[in-house]
Amino acid sequence: MANAHAVAPLGGRLVTPVTVVLAGLTAIAGVILLIRFFFGIGAVTNVNDGFPWGIWIAYDVMVGSALACGGYAMALLVYIFNRGEYHPLVRPALLASLFGYTLAGASVIFDLGRWWNVWHIFWPGYAQINSVMFEVAVCITAYIVVMWIEFSPVFLEKLGMKDVKRKLNKLLFFFIALGVLLPSMHQSSLGSLLVVFGYQVHPLWQTMLLPLLFLMTAILLGFAVVIFEASLVSVGFKRPGETSILARLSRIMYWTLAAYMAVRVGDLVWRGALGAAFAPTLEALMFWIEMLAFSAPLVLLASESSRARASRLFVSAVLLMLGGFMLRINGFLVGYETGSGYHYFPSVPELLVTIGLVAFEILAYIVFVRMLPVLPKHATH
Amino acid sequence: MNINRRDFLKGALAGGALLGMGAEAEARPNKTMPPQALGLLFDSALCIGCKACVAACKRVNGLPPDPTSGDDPMWDAPLDMSAYTYNVIKVYKSGTAVHKDQETDGYAFMKQSCLHCVDPSCVSACPVSAMLKDPVTGIVSYDAGACIGCRYCVAACPFGVPRFEYDKALPKIGKCELCRHRMADGHYAACAEVCPTGATLYGKVTDLMTEARRRLALKPGEKTVFPRGELGGPDQSYSAPAPKYIPQVYGEKELGGTQMIKLASVPFDKLGHRPLPERSYASISEGLQHTLYSYLILPAAVLGVLGVVAKRNAKHDDDDDGSAGRGRK
């Protein structure tokens, strides 16, 4: 039931030890990126012709955008399946999504070698519509625009522009619909990117069901991230927990997870690929870590009482995030082999850029919730 | 209770629909080769590893020494193809490596450069049409002006051909383009031009295929004539005994076929050329995309449904609320 809930800026000091550290990490990333733009991507990363995509793509874009699916998952739940009781979780989720996707988009620009031509993707005459990457890029860009529109009521509220806000509200349903369609398209297509790699992707991850697997894990990660962020907010900003609402959310997450595991394992068995999981290889090990991360929540959250415990919810959310992370890292890096003896492991500057971007995301989130009406009003204790 | 089951079933249905579509995504068949397609025939048994082709390719493309040769090198000895080495000859060695073209205790040479696939993965992958296949010659060309440097082509190519300039601030992709920039002057692929033994032969792919099959039909040791340079061009042929070949033309069917086809005396998987299915990866990937997004019919339908549902839920809330004043969000 989408009752109006009061939301308000959190207020409080912007400059804290935490934000200072986050700002510092961001600055380091900025310096490294300057070097990257002056001297080439090889000057700061370990990507090479055998592994042309490193963690800036596999983590920042793939995992980062999946972790940013909180807004998508909540929009699906609240506005499509009409579960209004989850409404208070929407705005914070949307904010995290906004940052996550915007930074994923920024990471793409940092990774592109000829970034000044990026507009070609959208330009007729250049755009190659059969490319999976074309569809991914167009959908993500459109989604970022849609999200900023979806989030604009927050700004309008802060600026006191009520009339504009009312007019926008009448059209919001369309943007909400887009905000559910677009991520469904591009999150699944992020998985489809792997299909053209053919034999280069290990059989444990190469399947025609890649779009479905990536879509389902994106939804799962959306739920997990909502639980994760709500937990962190309650601990970090010393607010009361929202365990009851999260507990109910986790039941939906639970059954979605069960369905996902059925599809994942079923696909492996159907293709006869499960045998590779028992070979003494790095791929097999990483596969089992991934499976464990996805399976453990099925045990941890099996009963209603276990789902009522905040710590269990949080740990399960973290495990799911790990699982989603593993699926993408395994598909794009660990399970990717071009032959010809190439190796890859991210370099220190490469990792520092990723860390710095995540730090920036957290920093921006903190600044936004303190300054804009995002979080539900709670009686402070 | 019911809600949970309902949600689960909804999810399962949606998943099932996508699953069904995934299974049906065989929509697009392999592309076919243009009849006048140009290419190369590389015969590993004729190759003597002289690397004249490596040097010639560098010369006509104005390429610098490969980074793997070190800084300020005395000579260029590339380890592999790179953005600065479009063509490389590699050696297969086994045991004492004394007998040429023998699998055990032998050695053999293999050329690596763009195979100019009939249904290229790179052309399918590139989002900005920087990789294009010429409709007449079938040459896969690269246009740096269009390129965004995303390196999807580098990752997608099953033969690891396109390479990137990781050490440049304004980087490009580099790969063989069959010397198309020399064809206006009446030249052809430089590697074939200089090859002393005719191991690399240039010509129309249909003619090269005929020549390849002719060689496979010979008895080992039987005296025969080998052309050099351009098939059908000025005669530079010579006679020599036919080698013993593995009975396979690599590139005839692999991933829909390639325009550089190869013969060898050592099994191809030992020479860095693994067995590959006939169905091209480009056709599989595009088939999947078309099934899901063809003419955007499915997305539009889904958008329609979503829009109706979202509007209905919004109206529902507004009615319950009694006023639209206090914003929904």
Add this chain to the structure above:
Amino acid sequence: MNEIIFDLETGSDAGVAERLGISRREFLKFCAATAATLGLPASAEAAIAKAMESAKRPSVIWLHFQECTGCTESLLRAEHPTLDKLILDVISLDYHETLFAAAGHQVEAARKAAMKANKGKYVLVVEGAIPVKDKGIYCKIGGQTAVDMLKECAADAAAVIAIGSCASWGGMPATDPNPTGASSVAEVLGKPVVTIPGCPPNPYNFLATVVHFLTFGSLPAVDALGRPLFAYSRLIHENCERRAHFDAGRFAIEFGDEGHRKGYCLYKLGCKGPETYANCPVIGFGDVGEVSWPVGCGHPCIGCTEKGVGFTKPIHALAKVKNIEPPASYPGISEDQGKVSLGGAALLAAVAGAAAGAAIHVAKKLDKNDGGTKSEGKKPRAEP
């Protein structure tokens, strides 16, 4: 003229020089040059000088069979030493059909006398192939077939040297269909001999071999075909001055074209350098420097030293490149490439560890929080 060999009454080197009619310096230069040709270290020069000082000159019997006398002619062009000045004084040439003034029964008798006097000690040099068909009637000297003469002379020889391709492996007379059954010395005698193939061979290959024998009492190291390794262990291709053109793909396609005039590689014109063992590009012919050999003059090598190549393969047919092994620095089918970062691994491990630690900390705190607000959680909806 003939003296018993190796009587050890040695004169001084001044005496040698006087005997040979050259200056002492010229003599020592000869020893140095010979040592270099043999590929011996500089100290060998002294050993050679000492050997030459010994006044005894070994007897040499030189036979001619199916030959063009090119090998002898080649030797006559030698400059250091000139044949007449040094070698004819260093060895005792007791039979040579080309150089002898005498002829007929007289010279045959001289040969037999020398063989008897130097029994077991003379060096036998054979020039030309030996026909074996029809009992060897296609070559007779003084009524005796070449086969018989060879066997007779070889019986009591201290060493047998086959000079020229004809004697070494059959050469030109043995070209298909070989109507006379021209054969090599080794084939006729049924045992391996030292061979100095070439058409003609470089005279210094022969001279150095002989001097080696004089100095050390034994012949130099030879390969399986009896060819001295110092001259025949490398392919011409390995020492050719045009090799860089081969490696860079610069070839002459036709005689007189631009590539030919620029001195490019002659492989496409049929040069047999890649499958021929000889030292022609290293020492050249005619004592005018390295470039005086066929390839240096713009004609592809015809592989004259090599059985199965010279006089067998057409001159302009493509040579087979005989690499025994590919170069060690050749890139393999799969080479280790790409970078793995230890620092990166450490950083990632640190981040992962910190994240795990933080997660556990948060989980604990959540439980604590939960304990305080459990009553709120019972409500079905969250309240503003």
